Amino acid sequence: xxxxxxxxxxxxxxxxxxxxxxxxxxxxxxxxxxxxxxxxxxxxxxxxxxxxxxxxxxxxxxxxxxxxxxxxxxxxxxxxxxxxxxxxxxxxxxxxxxxxxxxxxxxxxxxxxxxxxxxxxxxxxxxxxxxxxxxxxxxxxxxxxxxxxxxxxxxxxxxxxxxxxxxxxxxxxxxxxxxxxxxxxxxxxxxxxxxxxxxxxxxxxxxxxxxxxxxxxxxxxxxxxxxxxxxxxxxxxxxxxxxxxxxxxxxxxxxxxxxxxxxxxxxxxxxxxxxxxxxxxxxxxxxxxxxxxxxxxxxxxxxxxxxxxxxxxxxxxxxxxxxxxxxxxxxxxxxxxxxxxxxxxxxxxxxxxxxxxxxxxxxxxxxxxxxxx
Numbered sequence: 473x474x475x476x477x478x479x480x481x482x483x484x485x486x487x488x489x490x491x492x493x494x495x496x497x498x499x500x501x502x503x504x505x506x507x508x509x510x511x512x513x514x515x516x517x518x519x520x521x522x523x524x525x526x527x528x529x530x531x532x533x534x535x536x537x538x539x540x541x542x543x544x545x546x547x548x549x550x551x552x553x554x555x556x557x558x559x560x561x562x563x564x565x566x567x568x569x570x571x572x573x574x575x576x577x578x579x580x581x582x583x584x585x586x587x588x589x590x591x592x593x594x595x596x597x598x599x600x601x602x603x604x605x606x607x608x609x610x611x612x613x614x615x616x617x618x619x620x621x622x623x624x625x626x627x628x629x630x631x632x633x634x635x636x637x638x639x640x641x642x643x644x645x646x647x648x649x650x651x652x653x654x655x656x657x658x659x660x661x662x663x664x665x666x667x668x669x670x671x672x673x674x675x676x677x678x679x680x681x682x683x684x685x686x687x688x689x690x691x692x693x694x695x696x697x698x699x700x701x702x703x704x705x706x707x708x709x710x711x712x713x714x715x716x717x718x719x720x721x722x723x724x725x726x727x728x729x730x731x732x733x734x735x736x737x738x739x740x741x742x743x744x745x746x747x748x749x750x751x752x753x754x755x756x757x758x759x760x761x762x763x764x765x766x767x768x769x770x771x772x773x774x775x776x777x778x779x780x781x782x783x784x785x786x787x788x789x790x791x792x793x794x795x796x797x798x799x800x801x802x803x804x805x806x807x808x809x810x811x812x813x814x815x816x817x818x819x820x821x822x823x824x825x826x827x828x829x830x831x832x833x834x835x836x837x838x839x840x841x842x843x844x845x
Contacts, residue, residue, distance in 0.1 A: 555670060556580040556597065560590040560604040560616065561632065570603060573663050587611035587619075594620055599627065601669055603653075603662075606633035606644075614647050621648055628669045632657075693768040695745060696752025704767040704775055709819055711777055722813040723786030724822060725776040726830040727793070727806045730838035732772040735804050747801065748772065754800055758793050775826075783812035783843065790841045807833035811844035 567583040574581035584590035606613035634655035641652040691703035715722040736744040809830025825844040833842040
């Protein structure tokens with residue numbers, strides 16, 4: 473919506489600083505379409521372009537499922553040609569000039585004349601940035617921003633208005649806007665604000681990616697890439713809580729390599745590490761994908777958490793693991809203890825039940841599966 477009393481929607485843009493496009497910085501002014509109702513004095517663009525479930529996934533990592541439009545997705549696909557901007561304004565001349573800027577900067581661009589049309593395009597497309605006039609007919613720009621951010625919190629919104637006395641920068645940002653553009657504005661001001669938002673998106677995306685990597689490293693065993701001891705304790709507690717809340721079964725396997733010290737002494741520690749690494753790659757394929765979890769609990773000890781699994785089922789799975797590993801790694805076999813969560817067992821009691829069963833397998837000569845009494 474055009475602000476009353478405004479003599480122009482755009483302010484003259486200052487000359488561009490030298491940035492490799494000096495040949496275009498003094499280009500002639502762009503003509504305004506005669507059908508436009510706004511007395512626009514648009515200056516040309518200047519400056520250079522910038523810019524039963526299945527099996528457990530291998531190595532037992534937690535599945536990653538970033539949502540559509542997530543900042544991590546944006547970082548992975550952040551070259552200029554993939555940046556998408558939706559401009560929402562009922563002034564055709566404004567959208568025309570913004571389209572010129574976006575085309576110049578190699579951004580994807582679409583426009584809408586009102587909030588209803590904008591919402592349709594927003595839901596059908598994949599936009600990184602919304603540029604919305606505050607004074608839209610019907611649903612205004614602030615309400616439109618609220619609706620869009622409710623559906624996609626990571627979207628950035630730049631609010632545009634000619635009513636600077638009514639809507640301040642601070643108030644608009646408090647409502648959730650990434651930036652504020654007051655009419656009349658210079659073309660290079662619009663360009664600068666869009667590029668600043670993109671830089672901030674990339675910075676946030678990079679921080680999120682590093683944070684996710686650090687989180688993964690904190691729960692991953694360096695040697696085998698299985699979940700580690702820290703993750704085991706957390707997951708065991710969470711699955712116990714879930715099993716009791718939902719009234720389902722939960723079983724635990726503890727696996728200990730027989731005579732692993734002798735294997736190290738005979739073949740060397742490097743060969744021992746390679747054996748552990750190979751076992752870590754093999755075990756997840758023997759249980760259910762993204763349901764059961766495999767951990768390296770200690771030096772030569774592994775744990776398998778079996779969700780919605782009875783003691784009889786867990787024992788059968790333990791026998792299958794034992795037989796498979798006997799074929800794959802014939803020089804060293806497992807002692808395996810099996811336990812099921814029961815009654816008012818604490819975390820320590822549940823673990824100790826499986827640990828005692830494993831120790832009983834060891835005392836019986838190893839190379840076998842024992843079930844907790």
